[in-house]
Amino acid sequence: MKHIEIKNLSFSYDKKNYVLKNLSLEINKEGLYILMGENGSGKTTFLKILVKFYENYKGIIKINGTDLKRFSLKDISREIAFLESEIPEIPLKVEEILSWGRFPYGDANLKSSTTIKNLGITKFYGKLFTSLSSGEKKRILLGRIFVQDANIVLIDEPFNFLDPRYKIEIANMLKILAKKRIVFIATHDLQAARFLGEKIFLLKRGELKGIVSRDNLLSYETISEIFDVKESIKEDFLKFYGIK
Amino acid sequence: MGTMEDKNKFLFYTILLSGLFLITGILSICIGQVKLPFSSVVTSIINKENPTVKAIVIDIRLPRFLLSAAVGGMLALSGLSLQTLFRNPLVDPYFLGVSSAAEFGISIAILMGVNFTLFGVSFISFFAFISALILILILIKISSSLGVKSSKAAIVLVGIAISYVFSSVNNLIALYKKDLFLKTTFWSMKGFNNASISQFYFSLPFLIIGFIILLKNSKKMNIYLSSDLTAHSLGIDLKKFTVLILTVSALLTSVSVVVSGTIVFVGLFIPHIGRILVGDERKNLTVITLLLGLVLLPVFDLVSRTALPSQEIPVNTIVSAIGAPFFLYLFLKRKNETH
Numbered sequence: 142m143k144h145i146e147i148k149n150l151s152f153s154y155d156k157k158n159y160v161l162k163n164l165s166l167e168i169n170k171e172g173l174y175i176l177m178g179e180n181g182s183g184k185t186t187f188l189k190i191l192v193k194f195y196e197n198y199k200g201i202i203k204i205n206g207t208d209l210k211r212f213s214l215k216d217i218s219r220e221i222a223f224l225e226s227e228i229p230e231i232p233l234k235v236e237e238i239l240s241w242g243r244f245p246y247g248d249a250n251l252k253s254s255t256t257i258k259n260l261g262i263t264k265f266y267g268k269l270f271t272s273l274s275s276g277e278k279k280r281i282l283l284g285r286i287f288v289q290d291a292n293i294v295l296i297d298e299p300f301n302f303l304d305p306r307y308k309i310e311i312a313n314m315l316k317i318l319a320k321k322r323i324v325f326i327a328t329h330d331l332q333a334a335r336f337l338g339e340k341i342f343l344l345k346r347g348e349l350k351g352i353v354s355r356d357n358l359l360s361y362e363t364i365s366e367i368f369d370v371k372e373s374i375k376e377d378f379l380k381f382y383g384i385k
Numbered sequence: 386m387g388t389m390e391d392k393n394k395f396l397f398y399t400i401l402l403s404g405l406f407l408i409t410g411i412l413s414i415c416i417g418q419v420k421l422p423f424s425s426v427v428t429s430i431i432n433k434e435n436p437t438v439k440a441i442v443i444d445i446r447l448p449r450f451l452l453s454a455a456v457g458g459m460l461a462l463s464g465l466s467l468q469t470l471f472r473n474p475l476v477d478p479y480f481l482g483v484s485s486a487a488e489f490g491i492s493i494a495i496l497m498g499v500n501f502t503l504f505g506v507s508f509i510s511f512f513a514f515i516s517a518l519i520l521i522l523i524l525i526k527i528s529s530s531l532g533v534k535s536s537k538a539a540i541v542l543v544g545i546a547i548s549y550v551f552s553s554v555n556n557l558i559a560l561y562k563k564d565l566f567l568k569t570t571f572w573s574m575k576g577f578n579n580a581s582i583s584q585f586y587f588s589l590p591f592l593i594i595g596f597i598i599l600l601k602n603s604k605k606m607n608i609y610l611s612s613d614l615t616a617h618s619l620g621i622d623l624k625k626f627t628v629l630i631l632t633v634s635a636l637l638t639s640v641s642v643v644v645s646g647t648i649v650f651v652g653l654f655i656p657h658i659g660r661i662l663v664g665d666e667r668k669n670l671t672v673i674t675l676l677l678g679l680v681l682l683p684v685f686d687l688v689s690r691t692a693l694p695s696q697e698i699p700v701n702t703i704v705s706a707i708g709a710p711f712f713l714y715l716f717l718k719r720k721n722e723t724h
Contacts, residue, residue, distance in 0.1 A: 192618045225618075229611045232665040234388070241608050246619045267388045269664075289619075320551035 142205045143292045143323045144169045145191075150200035152190060153212075160186045164200075168340075173319040175334045176327040177358075178344035179368050184327035185226070187344075188295045192223045199205040204293065218245035222291040226298035228278050235265040235281050237272075242288025256287045260314065276307030283314050294324045300333050312337055331382060334358060342369045359384050395669045398662050402676035406454070409683045410467045410485025413450035414442055416691055423488065437457050449580040450683050453700070455588040456577075456641045456653060457682025461674045462595055463637035465659070466630045469667065471541075473604040474660065478638040478652040480541055483517050486640040490516025492558050495568055509572070510643045518641035520547055524635065525628050534679025540631065575646040577686050584644040591640045595633050596675055602629065603668035610665065648701050650708045651682060677691035 150164040160183045168174055176184050184364050190198050195215060202209040204220055212220065217329060222242075231238060239262075240251045256265060262284045270278060279299065286294055299315065300308050318324050328334055334341055335355045343350040353363055360385055364370065370378050378384075415421050419441060426442055429435035463478040494512035501508050522548075528540050559566035599606070605626060609616045617623055641648065659674040682700075689703040 189614070194614065194617055213620075214617070214622055216618040218618060221618075223614070223618035225612060225614045227612065229615070231608060231611045233610065233668070234391070234664075237607060237666060238611075241615075241619055244604060244608060267390070321570070 142202070143171055143285075144205050145293060145323065145325075146201075146203040146206075148201040150187075150190070150202065152186060152195065152198040159347055160192075161198075163345070164349050166342060166349065166352075168323055168325070171322050171341045172318060172324070173315065173337045174323065174325045175338035175341040176325065176344055177329065177331075177334050177338075177341050178210065178327075179329055181346075182344045182367070183347040184329075184344060185297050188325070188327055190299050191235065191295055192221055193217055199330060215245060218289075218291075220291055221293045221295060222286045222289040224282055224286050224296045224299065226301050228275060228282065228302060231268055231270045235262070235268050235270055238270055239284050239288055242285045242290070242367060245289065257284060258292075260284055260317075261285065275302045276304065276310065276367055279303060279307065279311055280314065283311065283318075287318065293320055294318060294322050296324065296326045298328055298330075299326060300328060300330045306335065331359065331364075390665070391641050391666070391669070395663050395673070398673055399676065402673070402680055405680045406676065409680055409687070410450055410454075411451075413683055413687055414446045416687065417441070417446060429623060448582040448585055449577045449686065451582070451585045452482070452580040452588065453577045453683045453686040454645060454679045455585055455592050455654070456645045456648065457678035457680070458675050459588065459592050459595065459637040459641045459678070460648065460652040461655035461659075461678030461681070462592075462599060462671070463634045463641070465656040465671065465674045466599060466606075466634040466637075467652075468656055469609065470627065470630045470634070471632055472610060474657055475653070477649060478634055479546060479647070479649055481638065482520060482544035482551070483635060483638045484573065484642050484647040485548040485551040485555070486517045486520035487513035487639065488573055489555055490514070491569050491572050492555050492565060495565055496562065514639055514643045516551075517635070517642065520544070520551075521632065521635040521639065523547060525631060528627060528631060557699065573646045574699050574701060575640075575698075576648070576689065577645055578697065580645075588640050588644055591636060595637050596671070598629070599671045600668065602626075603666075603671055606630075606667040610667075648682070648704055650704050651678065654708050654711070 144162055145166075147167070148165050150161055150163040151159055153159045164187070176187065178184050186195070189195055191202065191204075193209065193212070196210075204212065204217070209217070210337070236251060239257060243251065251257070257299045260280070262280055265273065265277065265281060270281060273281065279302075283296075283299070286296075296315070299311055303311060312333060315326065326334075326337065335358050338355050338358070341353050341355065341358055343353065343363065343366055350366050351363075357363060359382055361379065364378070364382070364384065397714070411423055414426060417425050421438060423439065425435070426438060430442065431437040432441070441658055460478060467478050467480070468474050468476045490512040491509055493516070494509040499508050499512065517595040524540055527543050535610070555569065556566075559569075595615060605616070605621050605687070608619055609626065613623055640653070655677045656670070656674045659670050659677055663669045663673050682704075685703045685707065686700050688707070689698045693699055
């Protein structure tokens, strides 16, 4: 079962300023979904709430029909895999990091995983994670998500720090991942969102402003809905992204 | 997870260090003011012939070797757990302020005229231990009441702040009781001079249980090395994990301080040597760090009691004098290799 249902979600760190305001959405089919918004719009906070990193939220979150609050941390790590935007400096070997995907299940049986072989990252076995390039590191971290094999995958800004070649490689890995799973990606990268997203949720200052398809993403109306584009740079902005 | 190469390396160093441990033990028993050939040690113990040899070996040198090994192991493991918790290899277990807390307990005990022993361990030590435990409880209370993110910096800050309070109270007491200052200072520098087998028996369960807890949590420690968020999303309860590792580290340091006074630097550089030998993977590193502690501190102690013909040098001085340059050498060598 793959189902996320969110009703009237609100959240604040200090009980005064709400980072997320009355947010509702539902996803019940595998595929690639994008949460699009500028920095500080509440994207990361939203993803963190879904893995119980913050718990004092208002509203209802149901994962596969069950209230999120009823899941233990261990349970949720079998239902939802999470990849943060930062690439941490981990002083360990590649296969150790990949094996973490089995930790929620209490085993370390990496060898049986055929998905890893298909991803072409076995060539990094025996290497220290810290010796790899940013793009290679991201592939390994994403490989761990494949090993974890949860039905729902949350990914925060997967394209930060990546050059164009690796952006495409990561995007293709995400497409494979989404064949059988709900893959929910928070990003401000318009090109990546248009390349990947089947459904794009628009978030601005904690409020859901609408849902668009990839063909409608790059319109001035949509863009100005989510980004504060000043009048002085409006023309350059449109030119940069090829918006008419 | 590890490659064949990692496993072989680990096996090699485990066997090597175990061998060195035995050799250090034999040397510790045979070398000293009175030199005893190993064969005469063996025959006199088996045949119960020479009571002097037996007294030197069983009552003095063996306890001293065992205790210094146990303390080496405890400080090394304590350093490793704290370095893991802070994701920083330059953390020493004494950063938590445990030693000044223990000294405070000793001051109180001496002030109260405590002068008896329990299970062969001086009751003054129990005051030191309880005082250190109170500090640990305060640290844990504060670290678990704060948010996950701010807690790690807070632990060190609180540890340092409390240790200043303890030492200022110590100094105040010393103003009125001049001889007390001398006594606590002497106590904190005692090293393994008066090592007894009961002190070793007191330390051993802490060492074994601490080691087992760290070994059982080695996978979590590996994952924790990445980031709070990744560890959390893989099902690790950060609060529980932090409290567990902090408790293990603080207890091991407290017990070390209680039985042997303050020995700085061991907890800092032994895990570092382990890391150079077998890498950062916590399961292998925990075992190798323990073995290094078991071997190196008795070696330092052996040097401390044999370097000068007539007098012992405090082991803390030897550790700093040998350990610091060695650490610098390894650090610089490694720097050059990676660049």
